[in-house]
Amino acid sequence: MSLLVVGSIALDTVKTPVEEHADLVGGSASYAALGASFFSPVKLVGVVGKDFPASEFDFWKSRKIDVNGVQRVDGKTFRWSGEYAWDLNTRETRSVALNVFEHFKPVLPAFYRQSDFTLLANIAPALQSHVLDQMEKPRFVVADTMDLWIETTRKDLDALLPRVDLLILNDSEARQMTKETSLIKAGRSIRKLGPRYVAIKKGEHGALLFGEDEFFSCGAYPLEDIHDPTGAGDTFAGGMAGYLAGAVKNVQFTDLRKAMIYGSVLASFTVEAFSLDRLRKLSMDEIKERYETFKLMSQFEVEI
């Protein structure tokens, strides 16, 4: 089945302690859509300006990413610029220019509205709800969010949460949202706000998954070198949602476990290069190989 992905499409300038690159294709939807496309056809929703490279549209089409929902309008593409600290674990936003994104209010093409699986990648919760309102009968809704929305548009976020099946956020956001120090308490208490499942990303420490009486914990792929963490979380969400849309009819906790591993695998590739560079040349064999590594590195009982 196909996956509807809505989120930001951006041109990024990224500075790490060793490199700096400008005008990179980025944004939550770009990473999420490409990540998901390894497992499922994608219907992409977003907006770009006239400065956005036409070649990216060709690339999307070559990957079974439907672009009928991507508007190209007068003005400049959303731009973000950030700089990472020496250990790549923290980053500072240097500038944000919303540009064409400021008045973005997507209208879904008719044939998008029947999608069963939806990924509301990281954008304002009001926009996420606006997209959901247009869906006929969304069967499984994955949503990503961030500190900014928890801080500034908490009401919109709270209104969205009961409509979400799987909420994805990182450890500091989970703590921020619940005022709980313990991630175990945080994950469980976020479930009470609406989402049936909650995934908490912990960067180099892996991720946690919470269901009603179920819990799953996975490590991160053992990378020695990270080049650019930008988009890792978006790719993680795309990998999870893409796997579910592509392989699962009736989502159970056991499917979400595998989805989380695929999300982690995809994210581990993203950080190996700037922008989408590593994902663009990624093969399904490479994905399968890392998935096997995850098995090897996490099993302790079964003979392997």
Place this chain on the structure above:
Amino acid sequence: MSLLVVGSIALDTVKTPVEEHADLVGGSASYAALGASFFSPVKLVGVVGKDFPASEFDFWKSRKIDVNGVQRVDGKTFRWSGEYAWDLNTRETRSVALNVFEHFKPVLPAFYRQSDFTLLANIAPALQSHVLDQMEKPRFVVADTMDLWIETTRKDLDALLPRVDLLILNDSEARQMTKETSLIKAGRSIRKLGPRYVAIKKGEHGALLFGEDEFFSCGAYPLEDIHDPTGAGDTFAGGMAGYLAGAVKNVQFTDLRKAMIYGSVLASFTVEAFSLDRLRKLSMDEIKERYETFKLMSQFEVEI
């Protein structure tokens, strides 16, 4: 097979944001020996003063912990006092009084010297080496260490490392020892200093295990409430070494995986109460139950 355990035996005063208790039985060897004793008979090596409760000797004997190697000498028992920050993740040492520990230079009883499995719990590396010198043919040596020894007695530690099969340390100590930010790089580079295997403890984020071409990652048991983290690392080491001594003849990486889970299980109980309180009343059934939970929370491929 039995496990020789050497380390500190202490009387602790521990303050958390909610409670404070004084004169608690503590020390690396106390936690490690009791943790290990669930899996294997223990031969304990240490020193206490006249103020140390005789009842603890009775308790050790009731648990198949041999105390022939524990000296009771004139003077006061080693004392440590610490205070935990609000989130229990960091602590400050308020005072240390070495007392009888200052001139501790253990002489192993003759029947201790043939032990196949040895756990050098956290004490000065020179003392750890001194114990090892007296062993006839140690087959598998586990050593724990801490920031203090990395900082102040690095030469002694470096001399010990090639004699160690499994080194256990925490994430910040691994970074401190190697000057590497990445724990993956740190674990691999510590192996080059001598130990065949390296275990890095990450507290609430679980633990990592490094072998020659092997890698294992496990999460932490999902505890909502922690009462006193003191001794968690020592119990982890005791659980790992005890499981190996009790169940394994020829240690392979696959055994170390299980040992790490048992270490994590034991540590998860330790933090549920002050001092050894939770471990004292712990049953093998409870251990097995948490071991099963670890399976449930980490498997994603096998049907469960």
